[in-house]
Amino acid sequence: MPFPTDFLWGAALAANQCEGAWNEGGKGPSVADHLTAGSRTQPRRFVEDLDLDDYFPSHTGVDFYHRFEEDIALFGQIGLKCLRLSIAWSRIFPNGDDAQPNEEGLAFYDRVFTLCRENNITPLVTLSHFEMPYHLVTAYNGFADRRVIDLFVRYAETCFTRYRGLVTHWLTFNEINFGTLSAGRLIGLGLRSAAQADYFFGTGDETEQYQALHHVFLASAKAVIAGHRIDSANQIGCMIANGLSYPLTPQPEDVLATQQRTDWFNHFCGDVHVRGAYPSFAKAKLAKMGVTLDLASEDEATLLAGKVDFYSFSYYSSSCLAAEAGETSEANLLAGQKNPYLETSAWGWQIDPIGLRVTLNRLYQRYQVPLLVVENGLGAVDELKNGVVDDLYRIDYLRVHIKAMHDAIVEDGVDLMGYTMWTALDLISAGTGEMAKRYGLIYVDRDDSGHGSLARTPKASAAWYSDVIATNGASA
Numbered sequence: 001m002p003f004p005t006d007f008l009w010g011a012a013l014a015a016n017q018c019e020g021a022w023n024e025g026g027k028g029p030s031v032a033d034h035l036t037a038g039s040r041t042q043p044r045r046f047v048e049d050l051d052l053d054d055y056f057p058s059h060t061g062v063d064f065y066h067r068f069e070e071d072i073a074l075f076g077q078i079g080l081k082c083l084r085l086s087i088a089w090s091r092i093f094p095n096g097d098d099a100q101p102n103e104e105g106l107a108f109y110d111r112v113f114t115l116c117r118e119n120n121i122t123p124l125v126t127l128s129h130f131e132m133p134y135h136l137v138t139a140y141n142g143f144a145d146r147r148v149i150d151l152f153v154r155y156a157e158t159c160f161t162r163y164r165g166l167v168t169h170w171l172t173f174n175e176i177n178f179g180t181l182s183a184g185r186l187i188g189l190g191l192r193s194a195a196q197a198d199y200f201f202g203t204g205d206e207t208e209q210y211q212a213l214h215h216v217f218l219a220s221a222k223a224v225i226a227g228h229r230i231d232s233a234n235q236i237g238c239m240i241a242n243g244l245s246y247p248l249t250p251q252p253e254d255v256l257a258t259q260q261r262t263d264w265f266n267h268f269c270g271d272v273h274v275r276g277a278y279p280s281f282a283k284a285k286l287a288k289m290g291v292t293l294d295l296a297s298e299d300e301a302t303l304l305a306g307k308v309d310f311y312s313f314s315y316y317s318s319s320c321l322a323a324e325a326g327e328t329s330e331a332n333l334l335a336g337q338k339n340p341y342l343e344t345s346a347w348g349w350q351i352d353p354i355g356l357r358v359t360l361n362r363l364y365q366r367y368q369v370p371l372l373v374v375e376n377g378l379g380a381v382d383e384l385k386n387g388v389v390d391d392l393y394r395i396d397y398l399r400v401h402i403k404a405m406h407d408a409i410v411e412d413g414v415d416l417m418g419y420t421m422w423t424a425l426d427l428i429s430a431g432t433g434e435m436a437k438r439y440g441l442i443y444v445d446r447d448d449s450g451h452g453s454l455a456r457t458p459k460a461s462a463a464w465y466s467d468v469i470a471t472n473g474a475s476a
């Protein structure tokens with residue numbers, strides 16, 4: 001299987017799902033630290049008061065903060081060429097608006113990135129993966145306040161300057177469309193109104209929401225401009241959630257609804273990041289919604305000057321969409337309807353590798369910039385028996401998705417930079433806060449109540465993936 005010789009074979013992590021040590025090393029609380037655990041049936045809750053008896057899984061994570069040396073050594077043994085991970089903004093600026101960065105936080109990531117390099121692993125760093133300092137929510141109403149743009153840019157500049165030479169691959173905001181257009185608005189935008197509603201379907205004032213999203217676009221663009229200025233070697237990408245929708249039937253209404261949904265959910269944010277301007281369909285829809293954005297005279301030029309170098313995305317599943325279910329139902333947008341041709345994961349996510357090939361083609365034809373798959377994997381219940389996790393189902397999942405990427409590269413001519421499967425290490429699920437929903441190549445002994453030795457055990461998938469990397473995809 002001939003993948004490009006410099007293909008970034010890797011795996012991914014996110015700070016608030018793995019680090020723990022939520023109040024150590026000078027770190028301030030982040031929005032993620034205010035989320036309780038949930039379950040398959042019980043959504044996570046947002047809690048303002050951290051003294052309650054609730055359990056907050058991000059407070060301990062899987063203790064990557066204290067165990068990163070062991071973990072990165074294991075990643076090196078697997079042969080990962082790339083590790084996608086995020087910096088916790090509140091480790092660097094505990095409140096978001098502090099006069100000076102927190103040296104202990106900066107030093108932590110110095111050690112992490114240096115160790116990656118020593119293990120021949122290219123770090124790919126997300127600046128904001130579903131988190132921001134919680135103080136920015138309470139004191140500013142998150143990104144609804146234009147001043148937060150500059151606070152983010154200062155944080156980004158601090159990272160670009162400090163890690164110059166160590167890190168050259170960056171992403172600005174994780175799944176910005178998922179964190180803002182539908183679920184988890186608090187996470188993406190830090191809005192107080194969303195905090196007071198609920199984590200997933202908190203509805204707020206639409207003008208406030210899209211104004212905040214506009215500020216996130218500007219924050220990303222200004223970070224891209226700063227990153228290029230600080231080090232011309234920097235390559236900076238966006239990160240978009242790209243679940244695929246098919247029309248439930250060939251009825252033209254279903255086809256139209258699917259196209260509209262794809263434009264709004266999948267293309268809107270990507271178009272702004274890659275093309276540097278709002279697409280016409282988004283302008284029309286915002287006008288129809290009665291949303292008038294407060295635009296500064298320089299905003300247009302900033303978006304255009306801050307276009308990303310590459311487009312990264314997550315892809316897990318596809319679903320079907322019917323016109324009558326309506327574009328307005330957020331639950332429908334997320335879950336979609338069942339496709340009779342596809343199997344599902346234990347969490348009901350439909351497994352569709354051909355959909356990844358379709359997605360790669362759609363995105364490459366639309367944007368003509370290098371693509372990078374930064375999340376794709378199987379959340380499953382894994383069992384450690386006699387020291388072994390035989391996760392053949394995960395190997396099957398990864399194999400068929402790797403084949404889809406291969407076909408997109410070789411047969412369709414897509415320019416794909418790499419693949420960082422989700423995840424390097426078992427960690428806390430973002431959606432449910434569970435530990436039981438495992439994605440990792442490496443098993444972590446920890447349960448849903450936070451108990452366990454935290455011992456690490458590479459799974460069967462780790463050995464398999466190690467061969468895939470060593471053969472540049474040929475053994476997949």
Ligand code: BGP
Nearest residue numbers: 014174175379428429430431432
């Ligand atoms: C994406 C997030 C990740 C990760 C993944 C799997 O939306 O970027 O942080 O969690 O989905 O989702 P979950 O953890 O809900 O299974």
